[in-house]
Amino acid sequence: MKKFLLRLLLFTAIAISALALLSSLVDQGLRQSNYFGQNDWRRLYAGKIQADLIVLGNSHAEVQVNPAVLDSVLQLSSYNLGMSGCQLDLNIARYHTYLRHNKVPRFLIVILDHFFLNHTSVNYNRGAFLPHLNDPDIGPALYGIGEPGHHRYLPFLKYSRQPGLIGTGLSEWPGRTDISGDTGYNGFRPNLTEPDEFRNEHWGSNRIREEIRPLEFYKFVCLLQEAREQGTRCIVVVPPVRSPVTRLFEHREQYWALMKQTAHNNGALFLNYTDMPLCDSQQYFYTISHLNKKGADLFTEKLAGDLREISIRPATQR
Amino acid sequence: MIFNSLAYAVFLPVFFLLYWLVAGRSYRAQNMLIVVASYIFYGWWDWRFVSLLVFSSALDYGVGLLLAREQTAGRKKALLLGSCALSLGILAVFKYYDFFAISLAAAASRIGIHLSLPVLRLILPVGISFYTFHSLSYIIDIWRGKTQPTRDVVAYFAFVSFFPLLVAGPIVRSSQLLPQMLHPRSFSITAARDALRQMLWGFFKKMVIADNCAFYVNELFKDPQHHSSADLVLGAFYFTVQIYCDFSGYSDIAAGTARLLGFSLPRNFACPYFSKDIREFWRRWHISLSSWFRDYVFIPLGGSREGRWRTVRNILVTFLLSGLWHGANLTFVLWGLAHALLYLLLPATGEHNRRFPALLSGLLTFALVNLTWVLFRAPDATTAFNYFGHLFSALPDFAHARFLSKSLLLLILFLFGAEWLGRGYPHVFQSSFLRWPVPLRWSTYLLLVLLIYVYGGKEQTFIYFQF
Numbered sequence: 203m204k205k206f207l208l209r210l211l212l213f214t215a216i217a218i219s220a221l222a223l224l225s226s227l228v229d230q231g232l233r234q235s236n237y238f239g240q241n242d243w244r245r246l247y248a249g250k251i252q253a254d255l256i257v258l259g260n261s262h263a264e265v266q267v268n269p270a271v272l273d274s275v276l277q278l279s280s281y282n283l284g285m286s287g288c289q290l291d292l293n294i295a296r297y298h299t300y301l302r303h304n305k306v307p308r309f310l311i312v313i314l315d316h317f318f319l320n321h322t323s324v325n326y327n328r329g330a331f332l333p334h335l336n337d338p339d340i341g342p343a344l345y346g347i348g349e350p351g352h353h354r355y356l357p358f359l360k361y362s363r364q365p366g367l368i369g370t371g372l373s374e375w376p377g378r379t380d381i382s383g384d385t386g387y388n389g390f391r392p393n394l395t396e397p398d399e400f401r402n403e404h405w406g407s408n409r410i411r412e413e414i415r416p417l418e419f420y421k422f423v424c425l426l427q428e429a430r431e432q433g434t435r436c437i438v439v440v441p442p443v444r445s446p447v448t449r450l451f452e453h454r455e456q457y458w459a460l461m462k463q464t465a466h467n468n469g470a471l472f473l474n475y476t477d478m479p480l481c482d483s484q485q486y487f488y489t490i491s492h493l494n495k496k497g498a499d500l501f502t503e504k505l506a507g508d509l510r511e512i513s514i515r516p517a518t519q520r
Numbered sequence: 521m522i523f524n525s526l527a528y529a530v531f532l533p534v535f536f537l538l539y540w541l542v543a544g545r546s547y548r549a550q551n552m553l554i555v556v557a558s559y560i561f562y563g564w565w566d567w568r569f570v571s572l573l574v575f576s577s578a579l580d581y582g583v584g585l586l587l588a589r590e591q592t593a594g595r596k597k598a599l600l601l602g603s604c605a606l607s608l609g610i611l612a613v614f615k616y617y618d619f620f621a622i623s624l625a626a627a628a629s630r631i632g633i634h635l636s637l638p639v640l641r642l643i644l645p646v647g648i649s650f651y652t653f654h655s656l657s658y659i660i661d662i663w664r665g666k667t668q669p670t671r672d673v674v675a676y677f678a679f680v681s682f683f684p685l686l687v688a689g690p691i692v693r694s695s696q697l698l699p700q701m702l703h704p705r706s707f708s709i710t711a712a713r714d715a716l717r718q719m720l721w722g723f724f725k726k727m728v729i730a731d732n733c734a735f736y737v738n739e740l741f742k743d744p745q746h747h748s749s750a751d752l753v754l755g756a757f758y759f760t761v762q763i764y765c766d767f768s769g770y771s772d773i774a775a776g777t778a779r780l781l782g783f784s785l786p787r788n789f790a791c792p793y794f795s796k797d798i799r800e801f802w803r804r805w806h807i808s809l810s811s812w813f814r815d816y817v818f819i820p821l822g823g824s825r826e827g828r829w830r831t832v833r834n835i836l837v838t839f840l841l842s843g844l845w846h847g848a849n850l851t852f853v854l855w856g857l858a859h860a861l862l863y864l865l866l867p868a869t870g871e872h873n874r875r876f877p878a879l880l881s882g883l884l885t886f887a888l889v890n891l892t893w894v895l896f897r898a899p900d901a902t903t904a905f906n907y908f909g910h911l912f913s914a915l916p917d918f919a920h921a922r923f924l925s926k927s928l929l930l931l932i933l934f935l936f937g938a939e940w941l942g943r944g945y946p947h948v949f950q951s952s953f954l955r956w957p958v959p960l961r962w963s964t965y966l967l968l969v970l971l972i973y974v975y976g977g978k979e980q981t982f983i984y985f986q987f
Contacts, residue, residue, distance in 0.1 A: 203540060206709045210716070213962065217969055224970075352526065362973050365927070 222357035228371030229333040235374035237367075238330035239285065242389050246283075246296075249303045255280035256300065257389070258293045259313030262441045266493045267313065268502040269388040275506035276513075278308070282389030287325035289318055290418050294425055295343030301432075302339070309509070310429050310436045312422075314461060315443075315491075316451055319422055320413040322347045329367045332360050392495035393488045412457045419464075426468035436470035437509065438462075442501055443491045445481045473508060475501060521564035523773045524727050524976075531561065532777065539781055540707055547704040551678040554781075558681035562647070565687075569645040572610070577680040579606060580655035584669035584676075587662045600663045604656060611652045614642050619848030647687035649845060653812055655680055658694040660816060667695050675701040682783075684774040688767070690788040690808035697783065705782030715779035717949035717965075722772030724968045725765035727976040729928075729935055733762035736923045741897055744907040750916035751923045752907060756890045758923075759897045761932050764793065766983045767806065772947055791943045793889070793936075796881045798862045801889060809845070813838050836860045846896070851904055855895040862888055931975070 233240055245251050255278055257267045263284025272280040283296055297310075324347070334340045335353065345351055353360040361368050429436040438461060448454065454476075462472040478501065480486040486497030493501055521527050535557050543549035563570045583603040590596045621637040628635040658679075661667040670676050679698050685691075740747055740755035747755070771788040778785050792804035802810050818838045824831040836857075843856020894911075898904035918924060942948035953961065 203707050203709075206707075206712050209713075213965070216962070217966055220966060221970075221973065358973055362976055365974050368974060 218357060224368075225358040225361065227375045228358075228361055228368050231371035231373065231375030232329075232333040232367070235370060237370055237374075238327050239389070239391075240330070240333070242283070243330075243334065246300050247303055251281050251300065251304045252279070253281035253304070253307055253388075254278035255309040255311065256297070256307045257282040257284055257311045257313065258297055259284040259311075259441075260288055260293075260315065260318065261286035261492060262315045263311075263313035264389070264391050265393050266441055266498045266501055267311065267505070268390050268392065268498055270390070271499055271502040272506050272509075275503065276510055280309075280388065284313060284389065285326065285330075287323060287327060289321060289323045290421055290425075291343050291347060292323045292326060292331070292340075294421060295339045297425075298339040299334075299337055306432045307434055310434045311505075312425070312436065312438050313441055314438050315441060316412055316454075316457070319418040320415055322415075322418070329364065332364075332367070333371075335360055390498075392498050393492065394495055412451055412453050414457075414460075423464060423468060426465065426470045430469040436465070436468070437512075438465040438470055438472045439505065440472075440474040440476055442475045442478045442481045442493065442497070444484070444487055447490050448476045448481065471512060473505070475504065478504065521561050523770065524723065527564065531557075532780075536780060544707070547701075548672075548674065550705065550781075551672075551674045551701055554678040554683070555674060555681060558678070558683035558686060561683040562681065562686055565646050566643070572645055572648070573651060573681060574677075576607060576610070576651060576655060577677050579603065580659050580680070581669075581673060581676045583659055584662050585671070587659065588669045596663060600659060603659050607652050607656055611648055613640070614644050614648060616844075616848045617642075623850075650689045650691055651680055651686060653691045653809075654685075654694075657691070657812065657816065658698075661694060667698075670698060670702065672702060682778070684777040684781075685785070688770050688774070689806075690771055690774065690785060691812050692785060692808065696786060700783050707782065711779050711782075714950065715776040717776075718772050718779070718947045719776035720965060720968055721948050722769040722774075722776060723972055724769075725772065725935065726769030727972050729931055730762045730765035730769060732925075732928055732931075732975060733758040733765070736925065736928075737762055737897065740923065741899070741903065741907070744903065744910050747910065747923075748917065748921065749911055749914045750918045750921040752911040753916045754918075754921055754923050755907075756894050756911070758928075760793075760886075760890045760893050761935075763893060763896070763983055764789070765935070775946075787946050791939055793886055794882065794940065794943060795885050796878050797885055798859065798865075798888070801885060802859075802863070809842070813842050813845075817841055832864060835863055839863065849899075850901045851895050851898050854901065854904070855892055858892045858895060862892070927975075931971075 233244065255269075255272060255276070257263050257269070257280065259267075261284070263282060264286050267282050267284065269280040269282050272278075283293070283300060285292065285296070288296075293312075328349075331340060331344055335344060335349070341354065345354070349360075361371075426436050426438075440458060440461070451457070458472075458474055462474075465472040480493075480497055480500055486493055486500065488494040521531060535553070539550055539553055543553050559570050559573070562573060580603060583599055587596055587599050590599060618639050618641065621639055625635045625637055658667070658669075662669050675698065679694065679701050682697065737755055737759045740751060741759075744752055744755075768789040775785045775788070786808065788806060788808050790804040790807065792801050795801040795804055818834050821834040821837060822830050823834060839856040839860035840853060841856070843852040843854070843859075846852045846855075891908075894907050895904050898907060938948045942951035942953070945951050953964075956964075
């Protein structure tokens with residue numbers, strides 16, 4: 203029995219070591235790849251962002267706020283840390299990771315749509331986060347939204363049933379110097395769809411009730427307070443969406459009023475762009491709620507213009 | 521609790537250590553531990569049905585003792601029939617009542633009679649078909665005088681509730697397992713190592729092959745009319761592989777677990793897809809169930825000794841009951857009927873007909889079995905016939921098949937290759953594989969573990985849990 207148990211332990215130890223090694227190789231390979239914004243993660247961890255202005259948010263940030271336009275108008279360096287499918291929870295985690303490796307920004311733009319505070323991240327790209335599961339900020343955020351806790355103890359289990367991801371990680375592991383293929387500029391990943399290739403999302407005609415999860419609201423307030431304590435000027439921005447969609451939200455006026463009050467109470471500014479003229483024109487959108495590149499540039503220009511005005515006259519708010 | 525879960529990965533090692541290191545000196549203590557662990561194992565799914573298991577065990581334990589004490593043939597038969605009626609009655613209520621109530625109401629409405637029978641919508645207790653047949657075989661064998669009842673209540677409860685077999689078999693006779701419960705077991709390193717190999721192979725079949733086939737099968741059987749003929753052919757093939765790997769994988773894990781504890785179980789699958797005819801298929805597929813029906817249904821009805829038409833009748837009844845055993849659905853009845861007809865058509869194929877080469881008859885048998893599995897898998901008869909209709913509507917064009925997965929087909933090829941090489945043995949790793957050098961063997965085990973990690977499909981329950 204003793205001999206059997208010892209051999210079993212030996213096999214288990216070898217298996218665990220092999221899986222741990224494989225997990226490490228895949229992690230490294232993915233971090234070195236262009237897989238879903240790993241370029242941004244690399245710069246973040248290497249402390250190569252060091253931006254004056256950071257943008258947070260979900261897809262409404264990632265595809266709609268162009269740092270190049272912000273830089274040109276505001277004459278500072280900006281970076282878009284927005285990620286599709288990621289709500290407040292993962293954005294905060296990533297922002298904290300950013301702060302551990304980069305300087306505190308002077309400005310923080312939080313793109314706030316109607317879903318940012320009403321549920322946790324459910325549609326995020328899990329594969330993009332797995333290589334960073336051991337990060338002290340990212341890991342707890344992921345475990346908090348459903349990543350099984352035992353993944354932190356059992357090696358390689360996080361990659362189980364992901365043969366494509368494993369293949370990508372292993373093929374990239376030897377290292378790459380060529381980062382072409384990443385269409386992003388400072389985190390901005392615009393959609394280049396032409397206006398006549400509009401993709402209809404079916405929102406129906408039923409009214410949508412805004413919901414705010416208390417925990418997410420609390421995290422939002424903490425973020426604003428933290429930014430204030432660090433000397434970062436926080437700007438809460440409601441992005442443009444197509445007018446028919448805006449009208450579906452039943453309590454939008456009250457929702458925006460609450461957000462504006464919350465921002466103001468915590469030393470942040472509040473800007474609402476849902477009544478921009480481009481909201482009435484399909485040619486600036488590639489879906490009913492997302493701007494294409496043309497629309498994104500127009501929106502960012504407007505936003506940058508307003509920020510420039512505010513930075514000269516800080517008491518002014520829309 | 522299912523085998524392919526983290527809970528079982530913790531449960532088994534803890535139980536194993538307690539079984540050999542704490543209770544190892546006394547087989548009675550080990551039996552008690554088996555009972556406790558088995559009820560925890562079963563109750564993990566739904567603790568309410570543990571009472572049903574306890575009741576069923578207690579009933580047949582008591583009836584067994586009464587049968588041995590009773591001298592009068594008439595009273596013995598009454599005890600037997602009473603026990604069978606109660607056991608099968610419980611099974612019938614949980615499993616078949618709604619099916620028959622709805623079918624009866626539908627049939628009556630066709631002839632203008634309005635029948636309003638209540639539908640119970642009871643949850644089917646996992647494994648009820650298996651442990652009911654376990655205890656039925658015990659009672660019937662006592663009545664026939666083939667076995668003596670045991671007075672050791674713990675050993676009997678351990679026999680009925682033995683957790684490796686509890687939820688999906690194999691259906692082990694009391695004569696096979698009960699004597700092992702009543703004698704001390706000794707730990708054997710050779711047996712334990714072989715058990716782990718068998719379990720590893722079982723996990724590979726279930727988690728890599730079966731669960732990945734399930735992904736395509738579930739899509740194809742949802743609405744077969746929207747898929748091409750080629751995809752439907754692939755769907756039938758994938759399900760053929762899925763059900764074999766799912767069930768034989770379970771049996772391998774069960775047998776391996778039992779061997780870790782010092783028990784030896786009969787083989788339940790003997791490479792059935794290499795059969796050259798349907799009769800051989802039924803000697804190799806789910807051996808424990810087919811032999812149960814042979815010994816307790818077919819032979820008591822007269823078997824094949826009372827003339828041609830009685831033999832036909834007995835075969836039909838046996839296969840129909842076997843189909844019905846799998847579930848309360850017309851598709852299972854049709855599946856049983858299909859196999860009965862194929863069984864009766866034996867002279868047209870197989871080893872008794874030398875005009876057919878073995879390879880051809882083997883392929884024909886495999887193709888026929890593939891087709892009958894469509895009936896087994898379809899949620900209802902309409903879907904099954906839709907499936908057949910579209911499958912035969914055109915020549916399959918595999919070049920444009922959406923569900924052709926090269927990686928899965930490669931794994932299936934590896935599976936069949938390994939099973940072919942190990943066909944003369946209870947499992948693949950007992951073959952000439954044992955003569956490979958240790959580093960190569962360990963690398964193979966590591967590779968299988970890695971494949972389970974990488975390709976292990978989304979956690980699916982075992983198909984036979986629903987029976």
